[in-house]
Amino acid sequence: MTLTIGIQLEGVILPPVLTIDVILGLLGNMVALWIFCFKLKAWNPNNLFLFNLVIADFFALVSLPLRIDALLRGYWVFGDGLCRINLFLMFSNRSASIALMTVVAIYRYFKVVHPHHCFNRMTKRQAAYVSVFVWLLVISPRVPMLAYSHIKGRANSTQCFFFTSYKEASRGIIILVGMHRILTVLEFIIPLAMLLFCSIRISSFLKERQMGKKDKVRKAMHVCAAIVTVFMVCFLPTTVTTIGVWVIRSYRPWDCTAFYTFTQLTIVSFGLNFLNSALDPIVYVFSSSMFRKALCSSLPRTLCCGRGNETPESTSGTQSTSQDELKSMRASRGSEAM
Template identity: 75%
Template sequence: MLLEPNLTTPFPGGGGGSCPPVGIQLEGVILPPVFTIDVILGLLGNIFALWIFWFKLKAWNTNNLFLFNLVIADFLVLVSLPLRIDTLLRGYWMFGDGLCRIHLFLMFCNRSASIALMTLVAINRYFKVVHPHHYFNRITKQQAAFVLLFVWLLVISTWVPILAFNHIKNIRNNTQCFFFASYKEDGSTIMVGTYRILTVLEFILPLAMLLFCSIQISSSLKKRQMGKLAKVRKAMRVCVVIVTVYMVCFLPTTVTTIGLWVIRSYRPWDCNAFYTFTQLTIASFGLNFLNSALDPIIYVFSSTMFRRALLGALPRALRCRQDTEESTVSSARTQSTTQQELKSMSADSGSEAIS
């Protein structure tokens, strides 16, 4: 997809020899079923999420605006992946130069936008819990819309150069749509280097922010009083879910990208290492777009209004059962809180008697 697996990869040394082409066999075997699962689960989850956001939510807040834009980011890749699935099964690209450019542009934008929006959701939760009186918690929906506009402009401007180049290559009498091959054959490595740097930076920097938010919320969880524990625990669950989805979907691609980068730069003669990381990179692409199928889990954990709308959309029998379970859990929590308060009062009375 983003590599040039059909091209012979030149490696200096060894008498000017080169590693034979990797071939598309592995890509054609692994990715079609993985991408198909991504598309099916992603469409089911995000269409349902879109229906809830559009028709069921009676009030919108900044958090729901961030989540709604994450749904839009998911649709960018969900409408693009079927083209790649068809190409992998068919063995060649048949949709022309224009769709090739749009296809690659949407896939890159999905990754960047998803990472940025998940980070926004976590930061929003961090401020509400750790700094409840901060100005960030008082921004209006209009101001949140400007934040989102800035994010989208940043993402689009980063990857819009892809639309300016022709990515169609005729390889062994087959038309292919590759990103890297276009620039390497033209003798330019600017976009390739930019892609590698962005792939690493857009993973590491948001990850640092996500971990910071999680650690701060966890610290706040230990300091808060009983009455505020539920809010902090909910925020902690949100961050844990976001970090988990983030690591599962984006860590493998980042690691394999760095691996290929290092091998091409410092071990150009090591064909075995190159093949290994190429295969790992191909396999990681399936996980890279799995976030579109997993993001609905983030919606459920991140938005109370979304969760209530989801419960309201369930069949009555399931809804009644869920209400009963929530009532039982709520009663247990109330009882536990009351017991702890009584114990605290008892301890206070005992200390007064001793004094």
């Protein structure tokens, strides 16, 4: 009976959620990719980090249609090789998205709070090195997933799942699952702490230096709160359910019902992970004035009502590293941070 409830929970909730993620994510990220490749007249480190975030989102989005098909059919038909690649892309996207969002937040923090720090003199080549390092950092722990088969069952009962009791699995698989659970928790808690720190410091910095501009302070604080909220909504459920699976397996190994319930909730919560791919284009708009201006210049005038009235004071406040924006930011003591 528990098995039936679990399959219904997963099969009913995930397909529509993942379909919405794919549709919104592809639309938003295709527009973002077009802006980055054809509309931006100049690149800076911030835009390079955001471009890598687009690539990470595409990795996830191309993996989701296979997962949706398997959920609708009730079984996996694409074989062992695509199962490994599918799981690798899904989990790598989560790690890469979190890492790159954290890098963008840290970069913005230094641009706003410490405008004279040497970190702000980062070149495009150095930013490329940072991006490569981030990719290696997040992909390396996931590579072992490609070395093991995750296919369970046969014929019309074949499943491609990373989460299982693994009573029949090798010690290598058990260690791999344990590493995954540790990473899932750490890669949420540590970046969340950094995001909160950066957001609070930016908000307090702006508030101290814009005593007469309460609307701008409020707007900046709302943007910071929105980024943290999106992060919490997309990644907190997976972290909580993963901890639940971990605790039950460690302290209540006989409770199969609870273990299976949390396992199914963990799988379902990954639908929210990929909602991040649909919401990231909003991050691009808030985080790069160059991206925002390129987008507005590409839209019909009626869809970009504030376009004609934008000034450096109202449109900057991002991590843009162009000299004009940096001078403007320093002249106003960081008042254009959002």
